[in-house]
Amino acid sequence: MNHESLARGVPRTAPGAIVASALTGRLHVDPVEGRTVRFGRNRPNVDLCVGETDPRVSRQHGLLTRRGGHWWVTNTGQLPIRLPRTRWLFRGEDAVPLPRGYTPLFVRGSRDREHLLELYVADDRDAAPRAQHDWVTQPPTRWRLTPDERLMLIVLGQRYLMHEANPQPVSRQQTAQVLAELQPDATWSVKRVEHMIADVRARLSAGGVPGLLREEVGEPVGNALNDNLLRELVLSTTLVPTDLAALDPLC
Known part of the structure; x- marks a missing residue:
């Protein structure tokens, strides 16, 4: 299927x-x-x-x-x-x-x-797409994520995948709690979630995505960095609505 x-x-x-x-x-x-x-x-x-x-x-x-x-x-x-x-x-x-x-x-x-x-x-x-034999090949826009990063970001960004009008990231505390419920044998904690988010932001920023560093958005930062991260992941189709199936065990 x-x-x-x-x-x-x-x-x-x-x-x-x-x-x-x-x-x-x-x-x-x-x-x-x-x-x-x-x-x-x-x-x-x-x-x-x-x-x-x-x-x-x-x-x-x-x-x-x-x-x-x-x-x-x-x-x-x-x-x-x-x-x-x-x-x-x-x-x-x-x-x-x-x-x-x-x-x-x-x-x-x-x-x-x-x-x-x-x-x-x-x-x-x-x-009927037009033939583009001689065009320069465009690189893929989707970002590589580890399985743990993907699951963490699905939880963090579930409101974006549900296409809510003004979505906000799930809090790091709630994200860690949900992940612990999904994977009770893993060592999920708020600190691990924070470090993993920071690693993904740094990697995408190095790849040319703007708005993922504190100095780029100014103070107060609020949720701006994670909001920009999740919007990039959704717009690039790195994360898509069908990924929400990962949360089905909680239903």
């Missing part, structure tokens, strides 16, 4: 086609007027299963519909769906049009749990 995040793009496809991905699978739908895709908990009766182990997710929780040259999302479930910028879509409200490119949806579930449904509406650039 392919769990590669749609935030990193999709293979070449027809303009207007939509790709939808959840933990249970992925589907590709051509831009046929009137086409409807159903998603929800009841795997046998929906096109894409979301939250199949969570009884708070409705059996059919929503629809993706092709209408008027656009894809629209409708909530048919009992609990709201969260869109980017902390916009909530409730049952009975007008459908919301999806922009071209990447859109994550978060389906509300049990005990504040949210189930990720990734969507990608293809545009002309996805359909």
Whole structure:
């Protein structure tokens, strides 16, 4: 099963086609007027299963519909769906049009749990990229992280991965506590979290990322350094929403 995040793009496809991905699978739908895709908990009766182990997710929780040259999302479930910028879509409200490119949806579930449904509406650039035989190869933008660094940064930056409107890093104390719950046999502490964050910031700063050093942002520093770090990791797709699955053992 392919769990590669749609935030990193999709293979070449027809303009207007939509790709939808959840933990249970992925589907590709051509831009046929009137086409409807159903998603929800009841795997046998929906096109894409979301939250199949969570009884708070409705059996059919929503629809993706092709209408008027656009894809629209409708909530048919009992609990709201969260869109980017902390916009909530409730049952009975007008459908919301999806922009071209990447859109994550978060389906509300049990005990504040949210189930990720990734969507990608293809545009002309996805359909027919121009040949670039002689162009200089662009280096990858994703940053290398050790497994421990990645897990720590997922915990620290979970609000950014949830696409909250004005996210802030989780405190170092809470980060250490969550990590200790996820890995009770490891030696997680506030000091270890602090040192690891500082190491990653120093490495990315040396790689050309601005705003990761105290002298660059001025006083008072507050959360600016870690905010800049997490925004770089998300914008470079080093961390993507599907990484939140690492926190599922706590649900």
